Amino acid sequence: MPKSKSVSKRVTVVGPSRRPGGGDGVASGQPSYRVTQSETVTRGPKQIHDIKMAAEERYQRVTTGLSDESKRVLADMRREATPEPIDQPADMVMGGAEDDDAWEDVPEPDSAVASITYAIRDLLESRPMYRKYRDQRTWRQRVRNLDENWRPLLPQLVDAYVHWRYGTSSNIGAAAEPSDYDFDLETIDIYNPARTTTIRRSAADVSIAEVLVRNGFLGTVPLFPSRAVSLKTLELLRIIRLFKPSFSIEAFTKVICHVYVIPYRRYLRTAIGDAYDIYLTILRFVRKHVVSSLGRDSPDWRVKNACPACSYKQLEGESPATFSRIVVMDGNNSLKRMAPSGTRKIGDARVFDESDYFLPTEYVEQFAHEVRGRQLGERPEVPVRDADNNEDPFEAAEQEGDPTDGQDVISTCTRNWKAAAADDKKRMWAVFEETGIFACACRHGLMLYLVDMIRSGELAKYPLAIVAKLCATLGERMLIGYDVGCSFLQTIAQSSLGETFNNLDCRMCVNAFHGYSHAYPCQVQHHPNVIAGAGLEDLETLERIFSASNQLAPVTCYASAYRRRVLIDEFFQQWDDEKYQNIGLMLYNNYVQALDIIETQSVALTDALRSLQLDADDLRRFQDDERRYFAELRDEEPSNLHAVAYVEALQDLQTMSEALTSTSRQFLDTARGSVTWAPPETGPTAYYQALSQTRKLETKRRTLRENIQNLTAEVVEMEARLNITNRWQPGDVQYEETLKYIMTRKYQKALGKLQRLVIQRLFELHKLNLSQTAYRVRSYIAKNLQTRCKAIRQAVNDYNAAAAQLNPPRPPLDWSKVSHFSFLEEFSLLDDTRNDIRNRPWASPAIRETMRTARRVVRASKEIDNVNREIRRLHTAICDEETLFTRVLRDLQAAKDPLYGATLECCQRRRSMNAYNLAYIQKLYDLKGFTGTPGPGIRAGTSIGAGLQSKAPAAPSPAPAPVIPPSIPGLLRPFEELVSDESIHIGRDEEDAEVQVDEEDVREVSELVEHMSDIAVLL
């Protein structure tokens, strides 16, 4: 720092004022100091100097008792080798990097022992103890002050940054020359081992912060920094984080300390963290300017336009799509954040509301309390008296409803979901503030909206808010996949959105993998397998997204609310860029897969139809019939439940009466034996034994009699309620029917349990196979699977026992076959106890298989339709975008706009992605089975640069913007060059690798299933 040439000498001290009276509180029995409201005191350099001297004096006093060696160590740790100049108060006053630590309560001299403890603790920076003592208000104050002081500087900093980053040496100008105003500053720069840098400054420069940015540094505090971090260092951190989101600032600081050959210091981490916040803010400003120069800053532009495959509708030649958009949504709780615990208050109260991914909290809250929370236990349970009653925990319902609470009755589909949600809740509540995110993405994986889940599980308001926003921005005919889509549909219907959703002709469904765990009647309606318009889409996009975003979890968990959101926002921007870059590849792969299905399975289908003597119409009819059958299936009549209770009571009565008869007989026999007075054969012991047995029998007889009396009273009461005049007897029609019904219930219960266990197991296998599953989780799951296998074996035994009791008995299951996916479908057929399914043609295995194949072929051809449409949109968008880039860049350059450089960089990145996409577009056009229209078309409505006209009057463009035909060789030349570029050359290897991954996944899962089955057999 210069000798305060142009630095104001008056500085502001912020912190709690202590002991305002200056008196000695100890004497009066009061606490030795009192922390009052934070206040701002303005002090001159003289006073500040005095304060520093006083602190120094205290330190000297505190350390008097220590050995020379200890003092030397402490001095070392205090960095006394490089002391702060005492006449330069900036750091101490305005919250320099150490400020995080600086507002520690200064130890009072009167208690020497405690003071030494404090001093050593401070100097050694022993964290766990340290945190406890600190007054959080001072830190909060510090963060607020930093924020408030940075804000007015930002526009200048953004200009300075653009200047530094994209300016030419000629216009950096005078400051490059040494002058009297230059000063040296401690700097953190991973590219430069020197610890200080000379900062060039001219007489005209006023703001230190701005001067620093022009020199390529960012101060760690806005006004009087004593330390600065180089912009290149911050950029390196940013880039590393793009590809390794879990990379922490602490780790980065350690890297720097390693380069500097110094031990890790926490204040450096604070300095880098603070500077990084501001660096990202500056970049966001720049990005905003660039986006606006491209005419892409209208509200909701990103959601409406970011995915060209979804949005870039063509003026002509486009086959009508069944669904205008296919989107998915789901909640995930890995991105949670610890709530401040106990007395710890929130230090960083900043709110990050610049992200256009996050829906504002107020918006989400509009949908709170739309549905009432419902308890799991509200479903009427049939009183089946078997030993196994370890059912789902009945959690007390919370006030707000979850996404499934719009249903009249909790369906089997949502029971598991609700139980899992209750488990999660138990683990999360009270510990976390944000408990995760609820996200929505398009089928191509581009993120649409995010909602923070706050101190709650997955409540109905989160998906409702997202659906409301989707309806408002994207409009009609959306297909929305959600793992409890079936019941959430009813929740929508009951909410304020019901009518809109209906009028827009939108539709909910479940996603493929989770869908298998739903009740079969639901699957025939809501599973993507039966929705032709969905193509081959499995709607599991979010599972893949979350599996990647889980990487962020270790850094968001302990971050402040502000930083957590910044991290998430940065992560999804990068995610979207990567998804956009790979969209051509994704469409290409989908096309190849669809062609493959059509080629291989069409033949099989034709053969099957011929041998079954059926045609496509028959299959359609069967499918409708199946759907209708399950839709009309009703739950049991409530009167049955009473009959069940009655017959069970009768059965108990019968059992007890029989027991009474047999006990009485035994009792009489014993008694009869005793009156014969036969000489005891084995002496007095036998006599006493006989006597004691007689007494026992008598007691038993009495208990049984009492029980029978009670039960009889119960039975009589039931008979009165059920209007039964003659007691049912075994052999009566009603009695036998109810008995049969009880057996059926037992059977269904056993079946249900088996099904649940199998589904759980398959889910665990699925999770086990997901990348990013941590090792510990994998071991945990593997262990769980073993117990699950035992449980499944037991459940199969129970099932077989119940099946044998049925009339007619059901064949037993071979449980090693039970674990396969295909078997899940069988459960619904086994569940039929009226025996009327078996007569239906669609219940025969051969026909079912044929129906499955037929559906797959239909969906594959629909996928081809979808991709034909989407690939053309993508191609058109890329061409239009090139036109836009050329025009905007030309105008900016002509106007010598400082934003030219930033915009150029953005366009270059985008161009390279486009080139990569074009390569796949070309490959797709070249496919042998390609049936679409090759080449770009014309966009319906406005072009990609809508809104540009006003900003670039030089380029006259009437709406709809005319699109230069892409066949003009000059236009596509840059792409062709890029496509032929080695770096993005796509050879067979890469393409094969992409396809293989999927196949490998599938194989691995099925191998695991086999393997686990084998283990189970051995158990």
Ligand SMILES: [Zn+2]
């Ligand atoms: Zn999309």
Ligand SMILES: [Zn+2]
């Ligand atoms: Zn369902």
